[in-house]
Amino acid sequence: MAPNIWRAICTAFVLLVHPITTVAQADITQDSFFYGQSPPVYPSPPMPGAGQWTEAYSKAVALVSQMTLEEKANITVGYNPTTGCSGETGSVPRLNWPGLCLSDAGNGLRNTDFVNGWPSGLHVGASWNRNLALQRGLHMGAEFKTKGVHVALGPVIAPLGRVYEGGRNWEGMGIDPYLVGQLAAETVQGIQGAGVTASVKHYIGYEQETNRNPEGNVSSVSSNIDDKTIHEVYLWPFADTIHAGAGCIMCSYNRLNNSYACQNSKTLNGLLKTELGFEGFVVSDWAAQHAGLASAEAGLDVAMPNSVYWGVSGGNLTAAVNNGSLAESRVTDMATRIVASWYQMGQEEGFPELGIGMPLDYTAPHTPIYARDPSSRSVLLNGALEGHVLVKNVNKALPLKKPKLLSIFGYDAVAPPEMDISPPSDPLSPFTFGYEPELDAIAFVSSSFPQIAQNGTMVSGGGSGANSPAYISAPFDALQEQAYQDDTSLFWDFTSFAPVVDASSDACLVFINAFATEGADRAGLHDDFSDGLVLNVADNCANTIVVIHNAGPRLVDQWIDHPNITAVIFAHLPGQDSGRALVQLLYGVQSPSGKLPYTVAKNESDYNTFAPTLPSEEYALFPQSNFSEGAYIDYRNFDAKNITPRYEFGFGLTYTTFLYSDLEIEILPTVSTSYFPPDSPVVEGGIASLWDVIAQVHATVSNIGEVDAAEVAQLYVGIPGGPVRQLRGFSKVDVPAGSNVTVEFDLLRRDLSEWSVVEQSWVLQQESYGIWVGSSSRDLPLQGTLNIG
Incomplete structure (x- = not known):
């Protein structure tokens, strides 16, 4: 036929x-x-x-x-x-x-070999920095080309x-x-x-x-x-x-x-x-x-x-x-x-030989091809810096100010003891850093505590998304250098579950992590070992600062309200400059500017899509995962059900205070807000008119503190009939102390449209849209209305 x-x-x-x-x-x-x-x-x-x-x-x-x-x-x-x-x-x-x-x-x-270990995608997400994403892509891409x-x-x-x-x-x-x-x-x-x-x-x-x-x-x-x-x-x-x-x-x-x-x-x-x-x-x-x-x-x-x-x-x-x-x-x-x-991509002229300097076994003798460009150094460091998110800072526990005695605890503080590229015995084991035989493994996860990489600091997750960094700046390495400059004494214990705490400690740093890898979903969003370690230190140290290198959301309610826990940083996966970046933040050389790219709940049950779908009795051979929650994931679900998160989407602290004012909302008079023109062509990304700017929002961000810092101003829109609010704009701006900056958001037609299953097209509603601007999905001091139609 x-x-x-x-x-x-x-x-x-x-x-x-x-x-x-x-x-x-x-x-x-x-x-x-x-x-x-x-x-x-x-x-x-x-x-x-x-x-x-x-x-x-x-x-x-x-x-x-x-x-x-x-x-x-x-x-x-x-x-x-x-x-x-x-x-x-x-x-x-x-x-x-x-x-x-x-x-x-x-x-x-x-x-x-001879390439850089870049901040992870999640770390880029936590930076909320478009230009940083662009520069990371440009410099990383150059290594691929070389x-x-x-x-x-x-x-x-x-x-x-x-x-x-x-x-x-x-x-x-x-x-x-x-x-x-x-x-x-x-x-x-x-x-x-x-x-x-x-x-x-x-x-x-x-x-x-x-x-x-x-x-x-x-x-x-x-x-x-x-x-x-x-x-x-x-x-x-x-x-x-x-x-x-x-x-x-x-x-x-x-x-x-x-x-x-x-x-x-x-x-x-x-x-x-x-x-x-x-x-x-x-x-x-x-x-x-x-x-x-x-x-x-x-x-x-x-x-x-x-x-x-x-x-x-x-x-x-x-x-x-x-x-x-x-x-x-x-x-x-x-x-x-x-x-x-x-x-x-212009690959027909002057492109290097296919896979040059990349032998099947790069541990064997081969002609080295050096792909690392010195111009990448600032992008690597800034990328590492900006993906850290400070979520708690009581009584200005941070930044540190030349402490006399700093105590350091936790398995995540030091560099892994070895680079192991041998294949794991189980190719899909959740206990190894990677699942493919040729993967460069830089950490192993203990089978006793499968949620953590227990033998060293974690700069990347596992699986085919990982690579071999040129080096690893571990937190302890960078802290030792800072201690030398400040004449600080250090006490450390990286192995004990209930370490001895010197009562003279000005501050205690506890380093834990939350591991994830391709080939296996996580066993949970917190682990008893790490939580117990944090509590054991906090019970004996009045100024306990927790740093988490996390490959995804990590719950903290097991210890977050402990009165001796004064500061918490979600450090995500910063790449090879991890420790160097962290110490700049801990000591105030740079002010934290990251924001959470997900919601941290108080309990697992607050997430409506917490765990992976398993085969059911009815569908034992054909597992079915029904996305019946529709668009209501993460903060959209929390808003719809009025659930209070521990830390909301878009949240992050810094060492100063920002004030929002002067909200302005306008429809551009030169652009039609009616139904799509019938002759609107399809371009890359969809109907051309979807990419028209039809409205603009302006606001003023003022730094009323004493520290120069960057702020991520966020714009949320309430599309009638949809989620309470949806992110539709963000702008990361440097604001010197005592100064203010005007942020501008362009709203495209697609930003204000909903998909109609009846029309099989994007449609604008001829109604009023709620507009909010602020520093997170729940901290939105500026509110207005955009009228269409």
Whole structure:
């Protein structure tokens, strides 16, 4: 039977069982058209080749037109790498096309030497600094290019952090789609500004490690997301990165509405390549391809690290074209998208040899390629500084002022005793720093306390997002140097659960951590060992300061109200300059400026999506994770249910006091706020008019304290009928003591729109929108109204 006829029959059957109907908003999560069932969208649209991609597209068409069918198919599949690249595509030597080197990770180049260990994605999220995200991407991307890597496998958008125990939340930039989208877009521009393609991942609905891959007879978990929620939450940040020009999207391991993400025609053909006008290519996560013809027709362009389904050299694709089951135009489009990204990043001229200086075993003798640029030093340090979040500071316990005796406790204070790159005995063990044999492991997690990295300070989480730092500045190292300068005496005990505390201590620092890794979700959000250690010190030290290196949200209510605990810092994962940055903050050389990119609850039960979904008795072989909470995750859920958090989303203290005033709200008179113009074209990221600025908000931030510091002014909008408030703007500004700064927020049409399942479009409501400006999602002293219509 001809493929088009067969597809028509299948489509007719699906529509018969799940007819396309309009759905009332109250019934969205029961929408049989989308929720739990992924509708077919065919054919896969060809690359538009428009806008900023016009020249690269023309060059790609010219080159691909010279390729044989076999050559085009060959470059769509991965080969066993001959270098330290995570994956390599096929090449076309006859036309001098070298193929692509793709390498992890979003936090630094993995599996090689002479590169930097950068602050994690979560640390960037806690900085709330767009320019820092841009500079980090630019300098990190330059390291990838120096090593001959064409595609950097990052930044990470999903997991967004819906599951608080998620093992990979530390790789992403937070739990709010607006915050993540803004910072990820800057990261894409930075990486690609260095001449390297950014592969934004993991598309889409990848929110847990548990059952992320098929195992035995059990399929991957299905993330069941309704039409409205997927647009307003999980697709939102991907749209930002595509609007920024992302050249690659990585499809994820999970199923989405019961169709594997790398063969889901609705999300790949429909949402990504049609609705968002994506110009680049789609690559599978490693071994995430689970079908041959179906994945090609659904929009997958590259299969990694190889393909059983498309065959060696893409031979099965060639056969499918020759027997009439696959149109050659689909293979041509796959090759065109791949080659166009190569041209778009300027990789055809002067690009280093593929994977140079990255041998399969970099511990063996090899010619070193030094990718670290001295100009990166300030970005590394500033990135480490700005992701620390001060959440408690009683009676100005911080900054420290030349203490006579400083006592230091906790397993996280010192550098790990060794760099171990041997593979773990269990490749998916939650007790090791990484799960892949070639991963650079810098810490091991005790099997007795699986929630912590017990043998040294933690600068990164585990899994393919980690890399080998050039060095580790541990807190104790930096504290010793500061003690030398201040003539301070130090007392330390890094191993005892109930350490002896010298009564003469001016302050006691306790260092703990909360570990997370790819391949396993966390066992909880606090551990008894670390909590007991904190309490044992606090019971004997009147000035106890707790520093937590946390790879995700970490609960603190087991000890936060102890009267002797005077200061607490969520230090996140700062990268290799960890200790150096922390000491500058502890001693007031820099004032803390980070803000929480998630909510810290008082109890686990306050989170409505706390733990990963497990297979049920009904769905033992096909685990189902229903995102029935819709858009109400994190602070949106806390606001809707009026739950008081311990520390709200966007919260963070500093060493001064800020005052907000002079709120101004205006609709731009030159922009229509009516329904989208019928001729509004689709650009990268969606309908062009979605990106129009239709309103502006201004406010004044005054520093009424005595310390120069930076503040993150935050704008929240109340869209009628939606969550109480949603983040729709932020601006990090330096405000000298005694001065004030005016902050300006641009509100785009998309910022004020909701997704209509009836119209299948974004719509503005002709109503009044609440506007709030302040320093966190709950501290919003300025309030006003924006009237539309």
